[in-house]
């Protein structure tokens with residue numbers, strides 16, 4: 001019996017959420033006294049996962065998997081998990097897992113809990129805490145299936161190092177499914193992706209126009225952050241739709257979310273509630289966002305943001 005963790009990668013590089021999922025799996029394997037197996041697909045350096053304590057790393061390498069397709073990835077993860085006699089499969093609550101986890105759940109006859117935000121509350125039966133209603137509430141889910149899949153929310157558990165000396169097994173012994181072929185993918189390049197970012201700097205209509213977005217971009221690049229925006233900003237074409245966050249846009253679960261000139265409408269807050277620390281810069285002290293903020297600056301973005309950038313650059317220069 002084994003705990004299996006699917007460690008996600010993109011272009012062969014592990015995402016941070018892979019280390020978090022593996023840290024989570026390590027805790028479960030310790031508490032249930034089962035082996036921990038990390039499963040990777042086309043990862044360039046699977047051995048780097050040894051920092052997070054797996055007993056085994058199963059590295060699947062095959063050029064047919066260079067492009068992600070939900071059906072192929074789900075088939076493979078199911079097949080290897082079954083061979084490993086999996087009891088709990090841990091994944092990240094990511095865009096990819098939203099496609100593949102339900103397919104794996106059907107293939108393995110497994111229970112599935114997405115948006116898991118803490119270590120299991122109980123093991124027999126398995127009970128987990130999940131966020132729901134766009135992070136406004138939690139539910140405690142009891143899972144009674146023989147196999148269960150847990151998808152862990154970004155930045156909810158954290159990354160814990162625990163060095164091991166795992167056996168690394170390379171394999172491409174799986175049933176290939178060539179029904180789906182991805183011909184091309186256009187990716188945004190040179191920017192930090194919102195889903196994986198630790199820090200997100202977001203701008204709203206208060207920025208007045210796209211010509212002022214250098215303020216958001218400068219602050220983001222000083223902090224190594226991703227840039228985001230409110231819905232009207234992307235609807236007006238000031239920013240691409242890939243940056244729109246909120247109920248109808250992307251969800252954000254960053255450690256720090258800085259909102260500049262964003263009013264804080266419920267549809268916007270619905271997408272960013274899971275962020276840990278929220279900082280709001282707005283010239284209207286009555287803006288609803290201040291009620292949801294951990295820190296707030298009442299002031300004109302065009303005065304505050306350049307000063308903030310200057311101070312941060314000076315601070316970084318001193319480090």
Ligand SMILES: Cc1cc2nc3c(=O)[nH]c(=O)nc-3n(C[C@H](O)[C@H](O)[C@H](O)COP(=O)(O)OP(=O)(O)OC[C@H]3O[C@@H](n4cnc5c(N)ncnc54)[C@H](O)[C@@H]3O)c2cc1C
Pocket residue numbers: 203204205206207229230231232233244245246247248249260261262263264265266267268271281282283284287299300301302
């Ligand atoms: C079904 C539905 C789904 C929706 N989904 C989403 C969604 O997913 N995401 C989303 O964002 N919205 C969504 N909306 C829209 C949402 O209701 C709000 O209209 C929108 O979030 C407002 O965007 P904003 O805060 O950028 O603009 P505004 O509401 O116009 O707010 C601009 C803010 O900037 C401040 N400001 C102005 N000048 C300055 C300055 N110089 N310095 C500092 N601050 C300044 C103002 O005080 C104000 O608070 C949805 C709406 C509906 C009906």
